[in-house]
Amino acid sequence: MSEALRITRVDITPVAFKDPALLNAVGVHEPYALRAVIEVTTDQGITGLGETYADEGHLRRLRTAADAITGMDVHELGPMHRRIAQALGGDSGSDGHGLTGMITTSSTVDRVFSPFEVACLDIRGRAAGRPVCDLLGGAVRDRVPFSAYLFYKWAAHPGHEPDDWGAALTPEDIVAQARRMVREYGFTAIKLKGGVMPPEQEVEAVLALREAFPATPLRLDPNAAWTVETSLKVARDLEGVLEYLEDPTPGQEGMARVAREAAMPLATNMCVVAFDELPSAVRADAVQVVLSDHHYWGGLHRSKLLAGICDTFGLGLSMHSNSHLGISLAAMTHLAAATENLTYACDTHWPWKDPAEDVIVSGALGFHDGSVAVPRGPGLGVELDRDALARLHEQYLRCGLRNRDDTGYMRRLDPTYEKKTPRW
């Protein structure tokens, strides 16, 4: 029998990287996005990497979990999940921004467990000389397609230098943003983050995209900013145009009412974000596509479990993304490579990140024709750049942000701003 690989040390480093003024249904992104880099080291000197959110409550729970799993074998992932659940003792968090649904005690455990599971798989892959996708059943594709992720945005954060994307506030700006993203990355699917402008303007933007990209699958995601009636109007206006409509309205009941009449499938990363939300969604036929995300579905194995459930119940599977760095992109790519029914191009915020800012040694991951080649090196196939990690940690300390708060930031800039779900 092969030897155990016991965890001797866990390092959790919060980092901040520049984020443009991207608008969404709850406000605007702050000048920096926060992430935590997890390094898990074993008694044989192998270190594995994970990446996750870095809000204060989450960091506190990560530290509790890190103490609880020290001494465990990286092969004991089931017991590790249980150990973390016990250590958290029912502590349940919130996503702070409200874009990823209700957070319950069990989904908090999944969020906390996820980066440790990824790091353990990285270690196991490194020890065995195999890529992580091989530990997930093997790659069924050697490249993973991602979609262009368009945002309405300001030219700059007030008081900051403009970024080089410029403002995007009109259908013409959105088409220009799409053209650049497709030119630079080769994306073959396009998602527009909506819930920002009145719905008729967002419909106009999608129709302009359809004209500019006649054959490209298009998606619109207003993060539950619309009533059922508004959602149905948009669904009628965009019949035959959208690949799927993502979270038009809040809650499974509202989604089911829209789904009964809308011609296109409805997708979600808001009303089904944990295993215990699946049965009611299936019974009500509230959604036809679930967006997986290993960061909150409990890591790579549990995301594959989600994929199996979706397959069994005839649900489509896509992938959600927040602002992220290269460790997450590598994990997303391995997972998607090993998940046969993940047939939609995955979301990624990657193009919004300054290419000079990451915590991994550059060169391991690149976009060609809108897809990322699955790394073939052992583990995740990416290496930590310690100087870059130190720089982005320094930036975290300096920037003063400790929790993602799109609404609070928007209100500081515009005190009349109100968070309203649904808004239209």
Ligand SMILES: O=C([O-])C(=O)C[C@H](O)[C@@H](O)C(=O)[O-]
């Ligand atoms: O619903 C979604 O796809 C997201 O929540 C993705 C991101 O959180 C996005 O909306 C954002 O960061 O503004």
Ligand SMILES: [Mg+2]
């Ligand atoms: Mg969404």
